[in-house]
Amino acid sequence: MKTAPLSLIKALPHDATSLLVAVSGGADSVALLRSLHHLAGAENLHAVHCNFHLRGSESDRDLKFVEDLCHKLQVPLTVIHFNVEEYMKEHGVSLEMACRELRYAEFHKLKKELGCSRIVLGHHLDDNIETMLLNLFRGTGLRGLAAMKSDDGTLWRPLLSLSRKNILDYLHALGQPFVIDSSNLESDVRRNFIRNELLPLLATRWPGIHKSLALSQRNFRADLDILDSIEVPDSYLSAETLRQSPSPSFLIRTLLQKSGIAGGSVIVREIERAIRAGSYPRRWSLSGHEIILDRDGLSIADRPEAELSSNPDSHPFTFEQLTPTASLIATLKQHPDNNVLYTSLHPSQILFRHPQKGDRISPLGMKGSSLLSDIMKDAGLTIMQRRAIWLAVDPDGNVIWVQGLKRSRRHLLSPSSEKGYRIFIP
Incomplete structure (x- = not known):
C-alpha cells in the first residue's frame, strides 16, 4: 500500500486555537478531520455533524460512522438534528438552500458557544469549479465566478487547492473508510449533473479543464479582491x-x-x-x-x-424638568431649536412614534394644519428618513412635534406654566 502523507494540510492559520470541524462522514470531511487530527491534535478540535433526516437509514448510518470515527480519534462531537421540510415551508427556499442556511447558522452559533477560532469546511477544488459553473448557468457576476476564499477569518477551507482525486488517494493510502451519499450519484440534481456528466464530457475535449477553470477562478478572485477594496456604504x-x-x-x-x-x-x-x-x-x-x-x-x-410602530417603551428620548422663566421663553422664540422639544406636557403623557399615513400638525407660526408627508418631502427627506423620524403625540392624538423639523402650537411653554420639560436624545 502507498505510504500516506501524515496530513493533506501543510499548516494551521497563525491565529488558530480551537477548530470546529464540519464532518458529514463523506470522503472530504473525513480526510479533513484526519489531517487536522495529526496537525492540531484532538484536544484542539471539536467536530459537528448535521443530520437532516432526508435519507432515512442512510442518514442514521452516516451519524453512526461519524460517532465511531470521533470516538476513535478522541475528538468531541456535537450532533445537530434539523427539520428541513418545516424550514422550507416557513422560508420559501429550496432544499439545497434550506440545508445550507440551517447548517451555517448552527455552525456560527456553536463556534461562539465553544469559543472556537475557525469553522473548518471540507470544500475542495472540484467543489469550487462546480459552484462556479452552477452560478454561471444561473446568471452571475464576478463574485459568482470567483473562487471561494480559503480563509476569511471565520470559515477556513484548507482543501481548496486539492482535487477530489487527491483526497481519495490520501484516504486510500491511510486505509481510512468513509461513507458515500447515494444521492450524489443521481444526476437529476444540477450539481451532480455537472460533476457526474458535464465535467467528464468536457475533459474528453479539454483534458486540463479542471486546472484551467481553477486558474480562471483564482484570477477572478484576485480581481474581486481589488473591487472589494473600493469602499461601498453598508446601507x-x-x-x-x-x-x-x-x-x-x-x-x-x-x-x-x-x-x-x-x-x-x-x-x-x-x-x-x-x-x-x-x-x-x-x-x-x-x-x-x-x-x-x-x-x-x-x-x-x-x-x-x-x-417601525408605536412603542412607548422603545423611544430614544430622555427629559429634564425646568422652570419656564420669561427669559427662557424669549430665548426659545428668538432661537427655536426643533431638535429639542420644550413643552408644558409631562413626558409620561406623550407618545413617541414614527409617522403614519394621514398624520397632520398645526405648525407654530402658521394657520391651519399641514400634512406631515408634505413637510418631510419639502425638507428633502429620503423615504428611509421619513420612516425613521420621531413624532411626539399628545393624549388627544395631536402631533405636537416632528423631530428636527416642526413644532406645533399646542402645549408650548408659557409664563403661566407651573412646570416645563426639555425632551431630547442624549
Whole structure:
C-alpha cells in the first residue's frame, strides 16, 4: 500500500486555537478531520455533524460512522438534528438552500458557544469549479465566478487547492473508510449533473479543464479582491454616486450583498431600470429587508415597516424638568431649536412614534394644519428618513412635534406654566 502523507494540510492559520470541524462522514470531511487530527491534535478540535433526516437509514448510518470515527480519534462531537421540510415551508427556499442556511447558522452559533477560532469546511477544488459553473448557468457576476476564499477569518477551507482525486488517494493510502451519499450519484440534481456528466464530457475535449477553470477562478478572485477594496456604504447609495459610477450594477450588487441579500440579480436589473426611467419612489421586499429607491438614492432598511410602530417603551428620548422663566421663553422664540422639544406636557403623557399615513400638525407660526408627508418631502427627506423620524403625540392624538423639523402650537411653554420639560436624545 502507498505510504500516506501524515496530513493533506501543510499548516494551521497563525491565529488558530480551537477548530470546529464540519464532518458529514463523506470522503472530504473525513480526510479533513484526519489531517487536522495529526496537525492540531484532538484536544484542539471539536467536530459537528448535521443530520437532516432526508435519507432515512442512510442518514442514521452516516451519524453512526461519524460517532465511531470521533470516538476513535478522541475528538468531541456535537450532533445537530434539523427539520428541513418545516424550514422550507416557513422560508420559501429550496432544499439545497434550506440545508445550507440551517447548517451555517448552527455552525456560527456553536463556534461562539465553544469559543472556537475557525469553522473548518471540507470544500475542495472540484467543489469550487462546480459552484462556479452552477452560478454561471444561473446568471452571475464576478463574485459568482470567483473562487471561494480559503480563509476569511471565520470559515477556513484548507482543501481548496486539492482535487477530489487527491483526497481519495490520501484516504486510500491511510486505509481510512468513509461513507458515500447515494444521492450524489443521481444526476437529476444540477450539481451532480455537472460533476457526474458535464465535467467528464468536457475533459474528453479539454483534458486540463479542471486546472484551467481553477486558474480562471483564482484570477477572478484576485480581481474581486481589488473591487472589494473600493469602499461601498453598508446601507445607502446616493443618486449622485449611482449616476457617476461606470458600473452602478456593481455598486447595487455590493450594497445588497453587504446587507445579506443573496441571489439579487433580478432585483439589480429592476433597480437599474427604475433609475434609468426616473421611476420614484419604488420599494422591493427581499430576504427580510426593504429596498427603497427614491430621488435621493438607494436605501436598504434593516427591518420591515411594521416594526417601525408605536412603542412607548422603545423611544430614544430622555427629559429634564425646568422652570419656564420669561427669559427662557424669549430665548426659545428668538432661537427655536426643533431638535429639542420644550413643552408644558409631562413626558409620561406623550407618545413617541414614527409617522403614519394621514398624520397632520398645526405648525407654530402658521394657520391651519399641514400634512406631515408634505413637510418631510419639502425638507428633502429620503423615504428611509421619513420612516425613521420621531413624532411626539399628545393624549388627544395631536402631533405636537416632528423631530428636527416642526413644532406645533399646542402645549408650548408659557409664563403661566407651573412646570416645563426639555425632551431630547442624549
